[in-house]
Amino acid sequence: MEAIVTQFFNIEIMVKALPLVLQGFGITLLICVVVIPLGLVGGLLAALASVSQNRALRWSAIAFVDLFRAVPPLVLLIFIYAGLPFAGLSLSPFAAVAIGFFLNNSAYFAEIFRAGLLSVHKGQTEAARSTGLTQTQALIHVVLPQATRNVLPDLMSNVVEVIKLTSLASVVSLGEMLHAAGLVRSLTYNASPLVLAAVIYLVMLWPVVRLISRFERRIAS
Amino acid sequence: MTQAAQGAVAPPTLTVRGLRKSFGAEEVLKGIDLTIARSELVFVLGPSGSGKSTMLRCCNRLEEPDAGEITLEGDPVTGPKVDLNRLRLRMGMVFQAFNLYPHLSALSNVTLALRKVRRLPRAKAEALGLAALDRVGLKAKAGSYPAQLSGGQQQRVAIARALALEPSVMLFDEPTSALDPELVGDVLAVMQDMKAQGMTMLVVSHEMKFARDAADRVIFMDAGRIVEEGSPEQIFEAPQHERTETFLARFSGRG
Ligand SMILES: Nc1ncnc2c1ncn2[C@@H]1O[C@H](COP(=O)(O)OP(=O)(O)OP(=O)(O)O)[C@@H](O)[C@H]1O
Numbered sequence: 001m002e003a004i005v006t007q008f009f010n011i012e013i014m015v016k017a018l019p020l021v022l023q024g025f026g027i028t029l030l031i032c033v034v035v036i037p038l039g040l041v042g043g044l045l046a047a048l049a050s051v052s053q054n055r056a057l058r059w060s061a062i063a064f065v066d067l068f069r070a071v072p073p074l075v076l077l078i079f080i081y082a083g084l085p086f087a088g089l090s091l092s093p094f095a096a097v098a099i100g101f102f103l104n105n106s107a108y109f110a111e112i113f114r115a116g117l118l119s120v121h122k123g124q125t126e127a128a129r130s131t132g133l134t135q136t137q138a139l140i141h142v143v144l145p146q147a148t149r150n151v152l153p154d155l156m157s158n159v160v161e162v163i164k165l166t167s168l169a170s171v172v173s174l175g176e177m178l179h180a181a182g183l184v185r186s187l188t189y190n191a192s193p194l195v196l197a198a199v200i201y202l203v204m205l206w207p208v209v210r211l212i213s214r215f216e217r218r219i220a221s
Numbered sequence: 222m223t224q225a226a227q228g229a230v231a232p233p234t235l236t237v238r239g240l241r242k243s244f245g246a247e248e249v250l251k252g253i254d255l256t257i258a259r260s261e262l263v264f265v266l267g268p269s270g271s272g273k274s275t276m277l278r279c280c281n282r283l284e285e286p287d288a289g290e291i292t293l294e295g296d297p298v299t300g301p302k303v304d305l306n307r308l309r310l311r312m313g314m315v316f317q318a319f320n321l322y323p324h325l326s327a328l329s330n331v332t333l334a335l336r337k338v339r340r341l342p343r344a345k346a347e348a349l350g351l352a353a354l355d356r357v358g359l360k361a362k363a364g365s366y367p368a369q370l371s372g373g374q375q376q377r378v379a380i381a382r383a384l385a386l387e388p389s390v391m392l393f394d395e396p397t398s399a400l401d402p403e404l405v406g407d408v409l410a411v412m413q414d415m416k417a418q419g420m421t422m423l424v425v426s427h428e429m430k431f432a433r434d435a436a437d438r439v440i441f442m443d444a445g446r447i448v449e450e451g452s453p454e455q456i457f458e459a460p461q462h463e464r465t466e467t468f469l470a471r472f473s474g475r476g
């Protein structure tokens with residue numbers, strides 16, 4: 001029992017680790033701020049393409065989504081960071097993470113947006129078009145607000161997944177939070193910094209998870 | 222006739238010439254000709270699948286005609302250089318399923334096109350929107366969302382949404398078919414009132430009593446063609462075609 005406390009809940013070590021872990025937390029936040037909007041925009045565009053009338057566009061979008069949903073993000077990240085230099089393209093760790101997550105996130109967000117777009121009845125667009133709105137105006141003012149609202153819990157759950165996935169950035173030595181915590185652990189031979197990182201994740205994500213449950217209940221009722 | 226006198230004759234509100242439409246191998250409209258004069262109410266009857274909805278939807282090109290010409294007050298609706306979105310402001314459409322926007326209040330449903338297509342400032346759009354809701358007796362429900370309204374109220378908001386754009390013609394596709402019987406009357410009353418105000422209307426419906434009371438002309442469609450047309454008395458009392466007769470007999474038998 002005592003061993004667990006000293007190994008995992010050692011306050012002294014946590015306090016020492018805190019500055020480094022917080023620095024890592026800053027980088028985690030930075031990755032999230034870049035990667036989540038990119039993924040949302042990419043996902044929305046891919047979803048729109050996947051329901052378009054244009055066959056070539058539709059199929060490219062579906063191929064893109066299938067491919068990047070099937071490739072494990074860890075492999076994708078290593079490939080972009082360590083593989084592309086062989087093709088003459090060297091990227092900074094941050095750029096590699098941004099691109100890798102953009103591709104992976106877009107594919108997942110696209111599936112969610114696609115379900116949302118398909119959930120809006122065709123009569124909605126027809127009503128809008130019958131009053132003179134263009135296809136784009138009908139999309140912006142009528143279809144997208146409903147589509148987004150219908151899949152809001154799924155979008156938010158995916159955001160939580162993405163935040164947790166940012167820890168993968170450690171494989172390309174980007175010093176995000178888990179990377180920092182792991183570093184302190186290997187210096188101290190003590191797992192407490194990892195627990196500290198977990199607590200910070202929990203504090204950050206718990207409100208979001210609660211919010212999702214509330215939305216889900218509201219939509220169910 | 223002199224040039225000036227010719228110019229003074231207003232063109233019909235809506236004309237349809239040789240309208241054809243197929244879905245895949247199935248020819249749904251096999252050459253429709255129709256002229257609707259200003260302030261006329263034309264009522265369209267016909268069995269399920271006869272092409273009534275498709276004809277209506279071709280008029281504002283929600284469905285793209287394969288062949289034929291359509292004009293609105295003399296302006297071409299079909300053809301290459303048509304500004305369809307401008308034209309659609311002049312053709313209101315009311316759907317069987319209402320198709321109100323569920324994420325917008327009744328008033329915002331009505332003002333969306335006023336603001337985004339006619340580009341009116343918010344205050345002006347809302348004034349027109351409230352006036353349109355008032356015409357259908359729902360000014361008090363301006364802030365309500367579709368889910369908070371009865372079916373009859375939703376359909377009246379949908380009518381207001383079309384009316385607010387001050388269209389030259391209104392197209393109705395079975396506006397009361399999705400309604401509980403006790404809510405049908407309110408919607409028909411609004412349509413009667415529009416007729417009294419001189420609105421030009423093309424109405425696909427099964428409300429025979431409404432046809433008798435309000436229609437100037439009744440058209441019977443079957444298998445993609447107009448089989449017969451005439452005054453309500455002619456069609457209901459003395460149909461010339463057997464198919465019309467059978468259809469009407471089945472209908473009166475049913476209720
Ligand atoms: N988008 C479409 N794609 C394929 N077929 C269609 C489409 N719309 C209509 N049809 C077919 O065209 C025919 C005519 O349909 P339409 O909806 O115009 O008939 P209707 O007279 O309005 O019938 P109802 O009284 O049932 O509404 C039907 O056989 C229908 O299945």
Ligand SMILES: [Mg+2]
Binds near residue numbers: 274395
């Ligand atoms: Mg129909």
